[in-house]
Amino acid sequence: MASFVAERSLPNLQVVDLGRVRPHELRSLWDREVRMWREKLDWDVGGAIAALERAVDRGGLSGKAVRYGGAIVAYAYYVVEGDRGVISGFVVSPSFRDPQLGITMLRAMLDDLDRRHVRRIETQFICFDAPWLAACFEEYGFRTHWRDSLRASLSRPRPERSASNQVVLLPWTAWNLSEMAALMQDAHRDGADAVMNELYRTSAGCRALLNNIVRQSGCGRSLTEASSVARESASDLPAGFAIVTEIGRRHGHLAQLAVAPMFQGQGVGHRLLAHTFSRLADLGLDTLSLMVSHGNERAMALYRSMGFEPTYRFPVFSRQL
Ligand SMILES: CC(C)(COP(=O)(O)OP(=O)(O)OC[C@H]1O[C@@H](n2cnc3c(N)ncnc32)[C@H](O)[C@@H]1OP(=O)(O)O)[C@@H](O)C(=O)NCCC(=O)NCCS
Known part of the structure; x- marks a missing residue:
C-alpha cells in the first residue's frame, strides 16, 4: 500500500488555502456533489451547499484546495473543536x-x-468515486471504519411482532435533551459508533449530536411529528428514542435510534421503528434511509428484519495522536 500512496510531486499541481478560492471556482464540483448525493443517497444537499458557498465567500472555512491547469480540481475543509x-x-x-x-x-x-x-482527527464526509481514499488515509495513520447507507420503502408491508406494553411511545414533545443524551451515551457504550466518533462516548458529546440534528438541521429538516420517545409504563424511565429528518423530497432519514441497555433485546427498537414507518407513511413520504456502522450487528439485524437494503458503502476515518 505504501508505494501506492507514496508522495510524489505532480507537475502544475498547486495547493492553496481555501480562503483564497472564490465560490464560482467551486461551482462545477458543487453541482456534481448535489447530483451524486441525490443519485446515491436520495439526499438533497442543495441547502448545505448554499451554506458552504456563503462560508467560502466570506473566507470563513479552514481548508485546502488544489489548482490544476487554472481550475480547482479538489477541495477539503475542517473544523477544530477543542483539541479535536x-x-x-x-x-x-x-x-x-x-x-x-x-x-x-x-x-x-x-x-x-x-x-x-x-489530539484526534475524525472525518465526517462521503467522497464519491475515490477508491484509493482508504489507502491514502491509512498511510497517514488513520483507522478506517466502514459505514453502510440503507434504505427501505415505506409502502412495503412490515412483519408484525407482538408489542410488549412494557413501554409507551410518546411524541417528541415529551423528550428532554439531557435525559436523551445520557441514554444515547449508555446505548452506544463500547459500540462501533463510539469507536469511530468520540462524541458518542460522553453525554455532552451526545447532546451536541442531538442538538445538531434537532436544532441546527445538520441532517436535513427535523421531522419531530414522526419522531418519538419510549418510556417504561410503570416507572416513566426513558427506554429509547427515534429521531427522523427529511433529507430529500419524500425521503425520510433515521438520524438517531437508541434503546437504553436495560431495555435492549425486548422489542423496543422494533416498536420505535415500526411507529416511525407508519408516521412517515401518514405524512406521505416514500422511503426511509439510515446509516449504520459495520460491526453493529444488533442494529443491522433489526434493520434487515424491517426490510432495509444497502444502497451505498463508504469509509470514515479516525486518528488518535
Ligand atoms: C440497535 C438497537 C436500537 C436495537 O434496539 P432493541 O430494542 O435492542 O431491538 P429489538 O429488541 O427491537 O430487536 C430487534 C431485532 O434486533 C435483533 N436483536 C435484538 N437483540 C439482539 C441481540 N442481543 N443480538 C443480536 N441481535 C439482536 C433481532 O433481530 C431483533 O429482532 P427479533 O428479536 O424479532 O429477531 C439497540 O440495540 C441500541 O440502542 N443499540 C445502540 C445504539 C445503536 O446502535 N443505534 C443504532 C445506530 S444505527
Missing part, C-alpha cells in the same frame, strides 16, 4: 483520477491540523 479536528468535506474531481491529488491535499491539511495541536 473534524474533516467535514473532501471532494475530488472525477476527471482527475490520479490519487496523488487527494494525497497531496490531505498532507497539506494534516500539516495545518498538526500546527493547531489537535
Whole structure:
C-alpha cells in the first residue's frame, strides 16, 4: 500500500488555502456533489451547499484546495473543536483520477491540523468515486471504519411482532435533551459508533449530536411529528428514542435510534421503528434511509428484519495522536 500512496510531486499541481478560492471556482464540483448525493443517497444537499458557498465567500472555512491547469480540481475543509479536528468535506474531481491529488491535499491539511495541536482527527464526509481514499488515509495513520447507507420503502408491508406494553411511545414533545443524551451515551457504550466518533462516548458529546440534528438541521429538516420517545409504563424511565429528518423530497432519514441497555433485546427498537414507518407513511413520504456502522450487528439485524437494503458503502476515518 505504501508505494501506492507514496508522495510524489505532480507537475502544475498547486495547493492553496481555501480562503483564497472564490465560490464560482467551486461551482462545477458543487453541482456534481448535489447530483451524486441525490443519485446515491436520495439526499438533497442543495441547502448545505448554499451554506458552504456563503462560508467560502466570506473566507470563513479552514481548508485546502488544489489548482490544476487554472481550475480547482479538489477541495477539503475542517473544523477544530477543542483539541479535536473534524474533516467535514473532501471532494475530488472525477476527471482527475490520479490519487496523488487527494494525497497531496490531505498532507497539506494534516500539516495545518498538526500546527493547531489537535489530539484526534475524525472525518465526517462521503467522497464519491475515490477508491484509493482508504489507502491514502491509512498511510497517514488513520483507522478506517466502514459505514453502510440503507434504505427501505415505506409502502412495503412490515412483519408484525407482538408489542410488549412494557413501554409507551410518546411524541417528541415529551423528550428532554439531557435525559436523551445520557441514554444515547449508555446505548452506544463500547459500540462501533463510539469507536469511530468520540462524541458518542460522553453525554455532552451526545447532546451536541442531538442538538445538531434537532436544532441546527445538520441532517436535513427535523421531522419531530414522526419522531418519538419510549418510556417504561410503570416507572416513566426513558427506554429509547427515534429521531427522523427529511433529507430529500419524500425521503425520510433515521438520524438517531437508541434503546437504553436495560431495555435492549425486548422489542423496543422494533416498536420505535415500526411507529416511525407508519408516521412517515401518514405524512406521505416514500422511503426511509439510515446509516449504520459495520460491526453493529444488533442494529443491522433489526434493520434487515424491517426490510432495509444497502444502497451505498463508504469509509470514515479516525486518528488518535
Ligand atoms: C440497535 C438497537 C436500537 C436495537 O434496539 P432493541 O430494542 O435492542 O431491538 P429489538 O429488541 O427491537 O430487536 C430487534 C431485532 O434486533 C435483533 N436483536 C435484538 N437483540 C439482539 C441481540 N442481543 N443480538 C443480536 N441481535 C439482536 C433481532 O433481530 C431483533 O429482532 P427479533 O428479536 O424479532 O429477531 C439497540 O440495540 C441500541 O440502542 N443499540 C445502540 C445504539 C445503536 O446502535 N443505534 C443504532 C445506530 S444505527
